[in-house]
Structures are given as structure tokens and as C-alpha cells.
Amino acid sequence: MYGTHGHTNDREEPGIDAAGRLPAWRGPAILLVDLDAFFASVEQLDHPGWRGKPVIVGGDPDKRGVVSTASYEARVFGVRSAMPSSQAARLCPDAIWTHGHYGRYREMSRKIMGILLDESPRIQQVSIDEAFLDVSPTAHVNEHPILIAQRIQKRVADLGVTCSIGLGTTKTIAKIASDMDKPQGLTIVYPGREKDFLSPLPIRTMSGVGPAAERALTSHGIRTLGELAAADEALLKHIFGKNAEVIMARANGGDLTPVADDDPVKSVSNETSFAEDLSSAEEVEAGIATMASKVGRRLRKKGMRGHTISLKLRFSDRSIRSVQKRLDEATDDDLLFTPLLYRMAREIWEPGIPVRLIGVGMAGFDDDEPTQDALFDVLQEAPSENDVKPIIEDDEKRSGLLAATDKVKDRFGDAAVKFGRELSMERRTTGSGSKNSSDYK
DNA sequence: TCTGGGGTCCTAGGACCC
DNA sequence: TCTGGGGTCCTAGGACCC
Numbered sequence: 001m002y003g004t005h006g007h008t009n010d011r012e013e014p015g016i017d018a019a020g021r022l023p024a025w026r027g028p029a030i031l032l033v034d035l036d037a038f039f040a041s042v043e044q045l046d047h048p049g050w051r052g053k054p055v056i057v058g059g060d061p062d063k064r065g066v067v068s069t070a071s072y073e074a075r076v077f078g079v080r081s082a083m084p085s086s087q088a089a090r091l092c093p094d095a096i097w098t099h100g101h102y103g104r105y106r107e108m109s110r111k112i113m114g115i116l117l118d119e120s121p122r123i124q125q126v127s128i129d130e131a132f133l134d135v136s137p138t139a140h141v142n143e144h145p146i147l148i149a150q151r152i153q154k155r156v157a158d159l160g161v162t163c164s165i166g167l168g169t170t171k172t173i174a175k176i177a178s179d180m181d182k183p184q185g186l187t188i189v190y191p192g193r194e195k196d197f198l199s200p201l202p203i204r205t206m207s208g209v210g211p212a213a214e215r216a217l218t219s220h221g222i223r224t225l226g227e228l229a230a231a232d233e234a235l236l237k238h239i240f241g242k243n244a245e246v247i248m249a250r251a252n253g254g255d256l257t258p259v260a261d262d263d264p265v266k267s268v269s270n271e272t273s274f275a276e277d278l279s280s281a282e283e284v285e286a287g288i289a290t291m292a293s294k295v296g297r298r299l300r301k302k303g304m305r306g307h308t309i310s311l312k313l314r315f316s317d318r319s320i321r322s323v324q325k326r327l328d329e330a331t332d333d334d335l336l337f338t339p340l341l342y343r344m345a346r347e348i349w350e351p352g353i354p355v356r357l358i359g360v361g362m363a364g365f366d367d368d369e370p371t372q373d374a375l376f377d378v379l380q381e382a383p384s385e386n387d388v389k390p391i392i393e394d395d396e397k398r399s400g401l402l403a404a405t406d407k408v409k410d411r412f413g414d415a416a417v418k419f420g421r422e423l424s425m426e427r428r429t430t431g432s433g434s435k436n437s438s439d440y441k
Numbered sequence: 442t443c444t445g446g447g448g449t450c451c452t453a454g455g456a457c458c459c
Numbered sequence: 460t461c462t463g464g465g466g467t468c469c470t471a472g473g474a475c476c477c
Contacts, residue, residue, distance in 0.1 A: 058445085062442060064442090064443080064445080065444095066443090066445045068446090081477090082477095084445095085444095085445095086443065086444090087443070087444085090442095126476085127477045128477085129477085211475090212474060212475085213474080242450095243450090267447085268447090269448075270446085270447080271445085273444095273445060322470090322471060324469085324471080326468085359446085359447095361447090
């Protein structure tokens, strides 16, 4: 036991000396800090009456919702992230349900990431509730990693939520270790013990091995990370393709991928599943318009314009079809690309076929800097294959209208403004604000 | 009352050019 | 004449992550 906050789970005995000093840490020291049942914990922090009770953040049980995060009290009943809400409601009939408050989670997350940044500038945020930290001793800073981890746990706890931390010499090890003891655990894998720690673990424990790879590996008798590390290279190449070498290195504790800054955003998308399938052209186009306007608004907010617009439909049998089109000019204008999306829909769908989910996305930001009059150009140029009539042809009127509706939506919410074809989709969707369930497992 | 949403990356095939 | 191959861009689909 090292701290007063939470407890420390030494995977291997460190051999503390007589004075109780920590043994020197040799080599890289990577932390993975994972906020415990984050969304549910914030709800319990904000609603004192919910503390100690089962709380579920997720979509409605009767509208195809799923569980985003369950508090530990709800997990006792078997409720898990990504579980259909209807099943969760059966397992835990007395749970307190909420769709979640994402602005609030983001606010808490920002505060916590601020603490982490204060502890080490070498940080990689993985998601709203998870980050890697490089706390390797350097010439300038040589505080012991365990002490840093304990201080982080205390500082986070002071904000009213808890975190679990894994400490090891690689990101893979830190990540796996952080999962072994929750909530508020600190699991340490000492330098030199990497293989002992990893080799008995099931393959699925490791990031990068999903259901498909697990199936393939198991069929070849590979069940543990030790077996994976020793597997035939040609076989791994066949299963993981280009990733085979990285996977192998991770499995044997030798993956030295550094803690890196976050990558730039490469795509922006919105999708929604409907409580009941849509099948008429009017309904589907209304759904497309609603998703397109969400994407457009987010693009404008970020100041990004993309070249590649995509449409995804999921049908009643859960199969998925998608289409994407490369645009001649980058855009952030949904009044421009919505009619194109209607046309793309007809490439993969016919009216009458029930549609369960509609997704709209934009990508292709990496090209040239968007020019101020990209919008103007796209309308003036000779018609190309992808050209369709925008909803409002005068581009100045159109962008003025978008700016005005963005403002209203900022103040009053998305539902405040709807164009003709955007029916009120809210009542029909899963009602789940659920976005991110990072406390998967 | 069965199965969400927002992302990243890889692969394989076709078009097109040289 | 019956047939190559590399490079690049684009697209559809799927695996995986939180």
C-alpha cells in the first residue's frame, strides 16, 4: 500500500528498502489514466441524491437505445456499456436513467486534462476520459512515477470523480494494467517484468485484437499474448496485414510507440438510429437533411471545409451500405450538399425499403487551404457530375441564412430551427445522447 | 421491446495515366 | 498485334477503439 487514496496493486513486488523508499525506476514510465465510470460519476457528483444508487447513462430502452455508462452500483446487476438499454432495464429495474449531459462531461474532462498536463507536458488524450502520460525520469525531472500517479489520483479525487491508473514501460502495458483494478486502482508493472505480465493474458485484452482477430487467432490455437508473441509471422501477416509487426511487438512488451500529441481531425460525422424504421422518400430525405445540417453546423463551428461527403444507411436487417463522393471544392455548407446526398441515397436505396439508421459524414480536409470564395466558385463553375441544385441558389443569401440559424441553434438548441424537409426527428430517434462509452469492459 | 455514436485505419478493386 | 505493369486517385466495406 502506497497511498491514502485508493490502493496500489503491485503486479510484481518492488522490494521496498528498509526505509520504505521506492526502488529506482529504470526505463520509460508510461501512465494510462482512465476515469472510472466517468459519465455516471459526473451525474452522481451533480445529483447528490443519486450517489450510492444505480445510475445508467444511455438511450431509451424502448427506442433501440444502448447503455453508454453504468455506475458501479448498476454494474452489480450485470449492466455494462454497449448493452441494449432494454436488457439493462430488465437487469436493473430500479436504475436511475439519464440521456447524459455532454457539455458538462467535456467541462470536467478539460479540468482533469489540465491537471495531467500540469503533471507532464508529454500527454496524449485518447478520449474524453482517458489519457497517456509519459512520466519517464529525465535529467530535469526525476520524481518517482509512482508518486506522480498517486498525486494525480488525489488531485482528480479532489474534483469529485475517481480514476484508475496503469503504470508500465509501454503504452500497451499501461493500458492493460489500468483495467486490472478499478475503481481508483493503481496497477504497476515494473521494468523487466513486461513478459511475465503480458504472456498469460487472453489475446482480447490487448488493444488491436477485436472479435474478428480473436476468432482467427483462436482457430489457430492462439489464446494468450505469450502465444501471440511467439506465433508464426506469416500467419499474423495474414490476419493483421500491415499491422502484424506492431501487434507482435505489443504482445511481447517491446512496442516503443511514444506518447504523441493528438492528430488533427480527419472526419466529422453524425448518425442516428430511429426508434422505428423509415421507409418513404419524404421520411428518409428529412432524416438526411437533419443529419446534414448537424454536420454542416459542426464544420462551420470548427472552420473546416471538406472534399468528401458520405452517406451511410443501415437497413432493418442491420446490413450497411454507404456511398461517398469527392467534391470539386471543399465545403461546409449543408444547403449545398444535402441535395447531393438525396441523389446519393438513390444509389443504395429505393423508397419502400425500411431504413434503421442514417449517417452523414465529411472528410478530406487535408487538401489545400480552403479559399474564402470556395463556395462562390463551386456555384460558378461549369456543372460537373456531382453538381446538383442547392436548396437556395444565391450563395450569399444561403450563407447568411446558415449563419443566422447557427446563432439561434447556439442559443436555443438544434431543435429551434428546422428547414422544410427536416421534420422533427427527435421524437423518433433513440433519445440517447450517448456518445462515447469509454469505460467499456 | 436486441444491439448507439463518433471516430481512425486498412484493404481490395476499378479507373486512369504513362 | 490479344496483352504488361507501376503509380495514383477514388470508392465500398469492414475491423477496431472508446
